[in-house]
Amino acid sequence: MRVWVNTNGFANDNKVFAPYVGFTDEEVRFLCAKYNKKYEEVKRWYNGYILEEYQVYNPKAVVSVMLWNKFQSYWTQTGTYESIVPLISMNFDGLKTDIVTMISGGNVKIKAKSYQNDMVHFKNKDDVITALIHLGYFAYDCRSQTAFIPNEEIRSEFADVVEETKWNEFIDFMNESNGILEATLEMDTSAVEKAIELIHTKYVSSFQYNDENSLSSVITIAYLSAIQYYFKPVREFPTGKGFADVVFIPKIEYAGNFPLLIVELKWNKTAQAAIEQIKEKKYTENLNEYTELTMIKKVRNMYASLSSSKNKEAFW
Secondary structure, three states, X not given: OOOOOOHHHOOOOOOOOHXXXXXXXXXXXXXXXXXXXXXXXXXXXXXXXXXXXXXXXXXXXXXXXXXXXXXXXXXXXXXXXXXXXXHHOOOOOOHHHXXXXXXXXXXXXXXXXXXXXXXXXOOOHHHHHHHHHHHOOOEEXXXXXXXXXXXXXHHHHHHHHHHHOOXXXXXXXXXXXXXXXXXXXXXXXXXXXXXHHHHHHXXXXXXXXXOHHHHHHHHHHHOHHHHHOEOOOEEEEEEOOEEEEEEEXXXXXXXXXXXXXXXXXXXXXXXXXXXXXXXXXXXXXXXXXXXXXXXXXXXXXXXXXXXXXXXXXXXX
């Protein structure tokens, strides 16, 4: 028997409680086999909380999807959904940008120790994010000291909340992102190049311009609108003989119309070199199940480069 306890309320170095506060990965695999559910799909929707070496799941969501066979959010029936609206609306510098980053699939660095464990006094954005970690809306990786949205269930909930609050920042990002996604699917490399360069310039001003992590953040932000059609982008996806920098896997209901996307990031090399690496290291080998799922009849090649001659992204 498992009773769901907010995993983020425990000290992350407590090995005693880690396997008991939610379903473990091993238990979810067993349930998927018993109820004939796709483990990878359950993992994308409901996994993500980290305690020591354990990935833990919310039992409420796992049991619900096993019984009702619907991959959707079950969070609003168990959590204090409306409590996050006043938190994310606080006027702290960088808060909205960090939330957009996490909705896009990225991690943000925070100082969690400054939080005083109350819901009244907040000194900065880190306090707000830490409070949301305690509520279970965000997860925390103590090794990298970063916060992130743990799974598709919470990600979809957060995207709805942010959209309802009508943030100008979110609306602007979504409008720009819609254009990038459409241009990508239409293989309009010129439009993709200009749009990504614009977001690169606007979004990563506080980061190292050519740092690979910031480039990955640019890509995830650029394709923010893909949240409707794709799962959270996967970084360092194990494929063939290496790791793809970023992979976008379409949701099952959109798999027939939206292709799987592989992004390879290169510094001081051409887009052609990135494409050759994708072929040479056989990145597509571990993605066969997704290419079959999306019913891609032929391989799509697309080249997009930032206007800066030294920065290149290649899309497969």
